[in-house]
Amino acid sequence: xxxxxxxxxxxxxxxxxxxxxxxxxxMIVVIIVVKGAPAINWEFLLAMPSKGMRAxxxxxxxxxxxxxxxxxxxxxxxxxxxSAIYLVEYARENLLTxxxxxAIINLAGVPSIVYGLFGLxxxxxxxxxxxxxxxxxxxxxxxxxxxxxxxxxxxLDSVPRSYREASxxxxxxxxxxxxxxxxxxxxxxxxxxxxLGISRAAGETAPILFTVAAFYLPRLPxxxxxxxxxxxxHLFVVSTQIPNIKTEYTYAxxxxxxxxxxxxxxxxxxxxxxxxxxx
Amino acid sequence: MxxxxxxxxxxxxxxFQALINVDIRIPANKITSMIGPSGCxxxxxxxxxxxxxxxxxxxxxxGKIIIDGDxxxxxxxxxxxxxxxxxxxxxxxxPFPMSVASNITFGLRVHGSAKRGDFDNIVEDSLxxxxxxxxxxxxxxxxxxxxxxxQQQRLCIARLIAVKPEILLMDEPxxxxxxxxxxxxxxxxxxxxxxxTIVIVTHNMQQASRISDSTGFMWLGELIEYGAxxxxxxxxxQKLTQDxxxxxxx
Ligand SMILES: Nc1ncnc2c1ncn2[C@@H]1O[C@H](COP(=O)(O)OP(=O)(O)OP(=O)(O)O)[C@@H](O)[C@H]1O
Ligand SMILES: [Mg+2]
Numbered sequence: 001x002x003x004x005x006x007x008x009x010x011x012x013x014x015x016x017x018x019x020x021x022x023x024x025x026x027m028i029v030v031i032i033v034v035k036g037a038p039a040i041n042w043e044f045l046l047a048m049p050s051k052g053m054r055a056x057x058x059x060x061x062x063x064x065x066x067x068x069x070x071x072x073x074x075x076x077x078x079x080x081x082x083s084a085i086y087l088v089e090y091a092r093e094n095l096l097t098x099x100x101x102x103a104i105i106n107l108a109g110v111p112s113i114v115y116g117l118f119g120l121x122x123x124x125x126x127x128x129x130x131x132x133x134x135x136x137x138x139x140x141x142x143x144x145x146x147x148x149x150x151x152x153x154x155x156l157d158s159v160p161r162s163y164r165e166a167s168x169x170x171x172x173x174x175x176x177x178x179x180x181x182x183x184x185x186x187x188x189x190x191x192x193x194x195x196l197g198i199s200r201a202a203g204e205t206a207p208i209l210f211t212v213a214a215f216y217l218p219r220l221p222x223x224x225x226x227x228x229x230x231x232x233x234h235l236f237v238v239s240t241q242i243p244n245i246k247t248e249y250t251y252a253x254x255x256x257x258x259x260x261x262x263x264x265x266x267x268x269x270x271x272x273x274x275x276x277x278x279x
Numbered sequence: 280m281x282x283x284x285x286x287x288x289x290x291x292x293x294x295f296q297a298l299i300n301v302d303i304r305i306p307a308n309k310i311t312s313m314i315g316p317s318g319c320x321x322x323x324x325x326x327x328x329x330x331x332x333x334x335x336x337x338x339x340x341x342g343k344i345i346i347d348g349d350x351x352x353x354x355x356x357x358x359x360x361x362x363x364x365x366x367x368x369x370x371x372x373x374p375f376p377m378s379v380a381s382n383i384t385f386g387l388r389v390h391g392s393a394k395r396g397d398f399d400n401i402v403e404d405s406l407x408x409x410x411x412x413x414x415x416x417x418x419x420x421x422x423x424x425x426x427x428x429x430q431q432q433r434l435c436i437a438r439l440i441a442v443k444p445e446i447l448l449m450d451e452p453x454x455x456x457x458x459x460x461x462x463x464x465x466x467x468x469x470x471x472x473x474x475x476t477i478v479i480v481t482h483n484m485q486q487a488s489r490i491s492d493s494t495g496f497m498w499l500g501e502l503i504e505y506g507a508x509x510x511x512x513x514x515x516x517q518k519l520t521q522d523x524x525x526x527x528x529x
Binding site (some may be wrong): 092160161163165166167168169170171173174176180181184185 | 334360363367385389
């Protein structure tokens, strides 16, 4: 084939592939917004559900989702970031660290329903938390740990050796070096991992199914040991379990879920770019 | 007066011996340069003085390095105080990705060795000593990474000066700089030697002869010859030294 023609064909194929990536994302967003937006109003956002969830709002599910994601992040960030620091900065290459790394990779490949069953067994039943925010958050935290550890490790690994050397040569201890030099440089990368973690935790249904999600609970939680309604599961419920529900209601629920994830991501992205600028 | 006395120093990286029986007395308030072909152990020698080689897995040393009467290689020797007294400048300028001022106060913050209220004065003093103050006084909160390489290297020296070291170890400090910047850093070193003992590793023989008072020539881990710079460059005693500086070996 003539190289110019080949070049043209290759270009077109690559371009089409790229466009194909945008199409589904665009369609999802457009459909959700067009069908859901008309149903969004203050009552929908801030009222309790009523009439078997066919009317009223989704306030408890919004609050439940925010609580759950916040608690998940609270558990997952320290464990994930600290273990990444340990693996990168302290651990020597030996059988234990190889096993830990293998475990992280495998953890990332476990289907989410398996996390749900694991959380049911460990947190809900064995530890006796019952279906509760804490049980759901711990389950989700374990699920997003691999994401946070892997991205944090990459971020730490990419901090130039020369920064560490400069700091140590100035008499800083290893921990001071990590605390004052390595972590600040790695923070944007770590935040990326946290963003991914938030999105994943907010959107999954299977892990929360048996550990926290309530089918219908028109009140707000008072403690970490209360059950809550959560948006992804609520979405599942309103789209499959309740006959004769207005479709706007379903789409509006999806829109709110997407909106919350988007806002959380946006906050983290702003934080990250602020940090990048400081550097 | 001798500032650093290295006695019978042997260093091994695993099975490989990188320093063989090195003996050298480095005088106070002078510039001493170490020359020799790539891989002969110059950096290793420098990194043993401030014990950066402690970080290398499998590195072992024996022998002594005596600074002000104490053997810094003793396992009980306080590394923090050693590294405060012995600063190191690296081949590539490596300022932290922070503001100019934070770079200079880094050591102070880590050691808690000065009050916050004194920081501004110390920043000014340190920058003046490396002749950066006039250039940077209005840009103290700019990122250090936005500076030119020469300014970065000066800043790295200022960062050391802030913690009041006595010895400056410089490992090819000009190799990333252009000739004009190199000359200016050399000028700076000559000014600094009044207050500091300077050891510089360099591949640039003109540089060694221009700025240093004494010179050591290393070859495959051994210190072949050490003496006044004039002597080493005009009238070396060892044939190997002669061959190296005239370009016949190395
Ligand atoms: N961390 C290390 N582990 C094993 N061997 C090393 C290590 N660092 C240096 N060496 C070896 O020790 C020898 C001396 O290295 P060194 O870096 O001190 O040489 P140098 O004289 O500074 O060379 P250059 O002029 O290229 O900087 C070399 O053979 C090098 O390969
Ligand atoms: Mg070297």
